[in-house]
Amino acid sequence: MKVYLDMCAIQRLLDTPSQVRIQLEATAVSIIVSLCKTGNIDLVTSEALVYENERNPLPIRQKLGYSVLAQAKTMISMTSGVKARAGQFLSYGVKPLDALHLALAEAGEVDYLCTCDDRLLKQAKRIQNLAIKVVSPLELVKEMIEP
Helix, strand or coil: CEEEECHHHHHHHHCCCCCHHHHHHHHHHHHHHHHHHCCCCEEEEEHHHHHHHHCCCCHHHHHHHHHHHCCCCEEECCCHHHHHHHHHHHCCCCCHHHHHHHHHHHHCCCCEEECCCHHHHHHHHHCCCCCCEEECHHHHHHHHHCC
């Protein structure tokens, strides 16, 4: 199984656990990262994830991002095809960086793009020809344990 964790999913591990949802998603992301370390999940990263992580002003969050991204087996590069595909996603109201993540995940032929971003989850469901599944960390863990 190939998985692309977006930065909000990765950073969920450091979010203040003030809500049950945050606690559950952090636990799910922790399980996913552990499965990446053991080789049960192939983590895919991209130039956009590295860029996004570098822009984080908090050193502890940057360190976590690099730590998780280092588990990736594959790095997807920005190409003109990726940029064109991202442009198509903009017409669905997807934010530019999220559109790049979707296009890069497709280019990497991942099974799942995992995010905690409710807006992206909702928008992805409207994209009819999306070649990947966009899921929350809880949905991804559920997919892994149910046959």
